[in-house]
Amino acid sequence: MSLLALKNKKITRGSKEDRVFDIINVFLTAMILILVVYPLYFIVIASFSDPNMIYEGKVWLLPKEITFEGYERIFRDSKIWLGYKNSIIYTVVGTFVNVAFTLMAAYALSRKDLYGRNVFMFLFLMTMFFSGGLIPTYLIVKNLGLLNTMWALILPKAVAVWNVIVAKTYFETSIPNELLEAAKMDGCSDAKFFAKIVLPLSKPIVAVMVLFYAVGHWNSYFDALIYLNNENLYPLQLILRNILIQNQASTMMISDLDSLAAKQRVSELIKYGVIIVASVPLLIVYPFVQKYFVKGVMIGGIKG
Numbered sequence: 438m439s440l441l442a443l444k445n446k447k448i449t450r451g452s453k454e455d456r457v458f459d460i461i462n463v464f465l466t467a468m469i470l471i472l473v474v475y476p477l478y479f480i481v482i483a484s485f486s487d488p489n490m491i492y493e494g495k496v497w498l499l500p501k502e503i504t505f506e507g508y509e510r511i512f513r514d515s516k517i518w519l520g521y522k523n524s525i526i527y528t529v530v531g532t533f534v535n536v537a538f539t540l541m542a543a544y545a546l547s548r549k550d551l552y553g554r555n556v557f558m559f560l561f562l563m564t565m566f567f568s569g570g571l572i573p574t575y576l577i578v579k580n581l582g583l584l585n586t587m588w589a590l591i592l593p594k595a596v597a598v599w600n601v602i603v604a605k606t607y608f609e610t611s612i613p614n615e616l617l618e619a620a621k622m623d624g625c626s627d628a629k630f631f632a633k634i635v636l637p638l639s640k641p642i643v644a645v646m647v648l649f650y651a652v653g654h655w656n657s658y659f660d661a662l663i664y665l666n667n668e669n670l671y672p673l674q675l676i677l678r679n680i681l682i683q684n685q686a687s688t689m690m691i692s693d694l695d696s697l698a699a700k701q702r703v704s705e706l707i708k709y710g711v712i713i714v715a716s717v718p719l720l721i722v723y724p725f726v727q728k729y730f731v732k733g734v735m736i737g738g739i740k741g
Contacts, residue, residue, distance in 0.1 A: 484508070484709035488702040507706025511714055514680060520673035523587075527672055528654040531591040535650040536643065538596045543604030544631055547612070565598045571663070578664055589664035590657065590672070600649055607642040608635065648723070655719055677711045 487502035495501050583589040620630045658674035
């Protein structure tokens, strides 16, 4: 065997230090994976296990005495379906507004020929470090007549500056100026270039923005708590929170021990079931955008 072949073989196998590093790395990664995944797995099996088994510590790897009573109680509540409908509307409309404004702002800021580009970027960055706070924001929403409307959950957070920076970096590194110059020579306008050329070439960052904003809207409940009084407009997260609080509060008002134990049992079932019900839609959507998510974040984040 030639010297070069031996050297290549040694490089392929790696040194002893490399193998030790790999083993430690794999061990630590596996430990972190278990620490992250196991609580999620426990919530799933606990959501359809007997709460008495959970109290006794018998549920840790497989569900015990399977029951779907918690899910039955959750889905029997008509408010759940109303919350689903409202959350889907808020997520779809809100994400569309967010992505449209973010991409347009990011593309404009990525263009070096934008007049006052640095000033606009400075104004954007200022809002990351200084904000008016809850009360001024509430007063603005109130004066705009947005209270008790779905727009109170969408318009005040139409653009996230951090996402604008990520998208801007993606456009700067992925859309060459030569492409714009060639398009202009053919008589293409800026708006047409953005709609017909930039967006089709930017599917990864569009997918990332959609995922970021959609998750934010789906999990949001605090804005609804502040700006909405009409229960018919409540998103799913706020309705689930109210169901959970009502069940916990009702257990505190019961003096009979048997009734208290039964109520606590139902409360535990609902607690784990509520987490699953609120998470399922995002778990379904995520695999479809994952391939774009990794590429978009890497290009938009690291090269910046």
